[in-house]
Amino acid sequence: MLKIALAQINLLVGGINANKTKIIETAEHARDHKGSDVIVFPELSVTGYPPEDLLLRPDFIKQANQAVVEIAQAVHGIDIILGYPEQFDNDLYNSAAVLRNGQILTHYRKNALPNFGVFDEQRYFKSANQTCLFAAKGHSIAITICEDIWQKGLVEKNKQAGADLIVTLNASPFHAGKIHQREEIVCQQAKNVDIPLVYVNAVGGQDELIFDGASFVVNAQGEVVFRAKEFDEQVSVVEFENNKPVKNTCAPLYNEISSEYKALVLGVRDYVHKNGFQGALLGLSGGIDSALVLAIAVDALGADQVEAVLMPSKYTQDMSNEDAILEAEALAVKHHTIAIEPAVTAFTGMLSEVFAGTKKDTTEENIQARCRGVLLMAMSNKQGKLLLTTGNKSEMSVGYATLYGDMAGGFAPIKDVPKLLAYQLAEYRNSVSQVIPQRVITRPPSAELAPDQIDEDSLPPYSILDPILEMYVEQDKSAEEIHAAGYQLEDINRAISLVDRNEYKRRQAPPGIRITPRAFGRDRRYPITSGYRGSYSKSST
């Protein structure tokens, strides 16, 4: 019987020493308390994933390669399979090493290097085209790494080379529905070659990315016989008898909404903790976005680590303040109220001379938003708390936000959450326990920067805007294709031209958590200076 431990653990990008210690302790525990013969860690476990341009630093690479030797020397009596950036001659490989009794027994170099979406692996690594098998307790185990298993060919090559078990080390980032894609592909691969497969994924938040865990084992028939939890660390052992995995507890797959919510909670928790902040704070307006972010922050950090600030103006309705306070009290969060009028009045006076003879426009609205930004950043600076921004993906798309105003902050939890999804997430959270006042969910959304303002004064209704944005931003559809899907050209052109024109704002936005197949940030790289206009016009036909 062969016992394989799946080490679904949360590692720190760049934190080689901390990761080394954690890998050693995890391996020793799996050996001593779970009788494991082999333990498998995620892709690039020694450095965390993705280390980005740290991989260009010779000192960093040297330290990572040294750590592998030290781990090998530290842990005997269990085979350790871990990932690291392997320096060989003048080339760097995304590699997995098999460590046994003080030695590097063998290593595998990743064949398929993803260089799309959020991935830049060809920037750093050389691809290889060799398989790698090693023997353990009568098994012939092949190693693959992440993208390898999404491609045709390598699994078959491993079968031909004599593998009777395939392990794959992964750092596969989350987006909604990804887990189903992932299991489907892997089950198909296992079934095709009639070999069981052990899939170990990283877990944790890293800037924009969430690694969702949900490691699993598939039998030769392509059936999932074990699944670890989503969004949490878990070291589990799966036994292989007569070359077959023994069925073990399968964690349920969360539904899409609850997975998204949990991804957001993990993202906030890891960003705050891994960056050493003393908790978080945010502006609480009484609107849906900040209401949702407050709930996420409290679920991530605990109520005592979160502070809410109400910053009403003369345009703020009473119900906004009431609902903000209701939620803060429901979540037992410390809250302050600071009216912004004195600062707005000061700026208005200071600018009266240069603005003489001009008309009111969005400038005056932006000043209000920026006064709030100054207040929140002052509190963040003074207390060492991370300022969370509360803008959603619909706003980020069309630029319905103020740079250095409501966009001020270190992290944007719902930056990749479209407005309609924000409502769904709020309702999901309330279904767990009621914390967001119902009126926040039912009232029409408003920025409250002018009298009786609502979002629909400036934007198409979100029920129309959100699907247009999804097609344009996430699916690269043209205006004509969106029109063919049943939307009005006027709405399409309004939305698209706002997306096109607001790249400059997004470039200065804080990072946020990716939960869709294409988020703003590393995932969507657009020029600011651009003559491209996606909106429909006669000349584009």
Add this chain to the structure above:
Amino acid sequence: MLKIALAQINLLVGGINANKTKIIETAEHARDHKGSDVIVFPELSVTGYPPEDLLLRPDFIKQANQAVVEIAQAVHGIDIILGYPEQFDNDLYNSAAVLRNGQILTHYRKNALPNFGVFDEQRYFKSANQTCLFAAKGHSIAITICEDIWQKGLVEKNKQAGADLIVTLNASPFHAGKIHQREEIVCQQAKNVDIPLVYVNAVGGQDELIFDGASFVVNAQGEVVFRAKEFDEQVSVVEFENNKPVKNTCAPLYNEISSEYKALVLGVRDYVHKNGFQGALLGLSGGIDSALVLAIAVDALGADQVEAVLMPSKYTQDMSNEDAILEAEALAVKHHTIAIEPAVTAFTGMLSEVFAGTKKDTTEENIQARCRGVLLMAMSNKQGKLLLTTGNKSEMSVGYATLYGDMAGGFAPIKDVPKLLAYQLAEYRNSVSQVIPQRVITRPPSAELAPDQIDEDSLPPYSILDPILEMYVEQDKSAEEIHAAGYQLEDINRAISLVDRNEYKRRQAPPGIRITPRAFGRDRRYPITSGYRGSYSKSST
């Protein structure tokens, strides 16, 4: 005799229709007024370079391929060689087409796709491994594209295939000294295969990148026989007689300082004009950085397109205001003075309750900087003028700047200019005509956010800081290597730990002009959440 026109022109990324028109007009002019047989445009001339993720849009690719057909049909009587993203089956190539009398005669697909530094070509394109030759007036002309010519092998393959002339289409971005590297490599390649070479580069600013032009022709002996201007459009004709290029006017190579200055001027001009701003404005403090940026902005846009704003506080020295006004007057720039005290007082009062019992720290300094940010952004919003930020590379490196304060703005002209170079550039500009008061250059630099504050209170002297930063940020040197180069560990660790800790600020900084081999932005991709600490400690040995 063969007459080749080198079309060193300024194209707009994404602006396919505008580029198409410009290419047609340029080709017709070269044919009709200069008797050219062949005209060569830069790499990806139809789309501009780099189009980034626009290349993932099917509608964009379709439009670009259609534009090539339209250009071919529009211009007869001259061979046009231009660059475009060529869709073939399901693959995209970075290609050059030869257009002759209404047809695409042939096309070349780029072999070497750079995927390092600012380049992401493997994200979009498939590489090819074929050569491409075509016949024109008794010559056998081979085509290559940019990175191809920096590699070994392709030039030799073209020689073997029978080429007697090589043309290369480029979008080669500027950094200080790049032009020498470029000419050295190309001359060596030409000499090696004993074939003359025509090198056509793009010119213009595109977000962070400057394409510096300086197109040239090399004879078979590896000598430069023609060179176009740097930083300017120029369409020139070089004649080939008996397979040899006839010597033509060589524009002088600027020296490094003047080239850097001109790159900054072009970068500001193109960012403002291509993005449709009504001029630019900036905060003018009386310090070296804003003094330099003002001079650059005026040289880029003209004095009537630039506005300066003085925003003194109680910590602002008289000489700062005096020198700011002196420069604004010397440059004939409109200037305003708005004291920030009313807003600072308002915020201090508004925060007095939540800050009760706390000590003064950088929070109060940041409030001052952010009040200035609010004022400048209000003026920018009201007038449609681009706000230029004035931070330099040394400050960006160590985070000696306030997010949403002095970092507020749409474009950061000297973001890649280390402090000591800022002084050199100021002196260079004064050598052309005296505009920056000498006292601005000689007084010790200060942020003037606290009484009698100077930069050296918080940072090592720039004569020590700048070389450390260059080694750490641009050359990936370790603390130990920098120590070995003669710097004190205390200074090194102070500088490095500030660089490591301030990635979050840089991520929200506006784009700026790249003039060094590694700028912050697309060029240096670091994680914010990171356990890596480059500073020297016992545990790192």
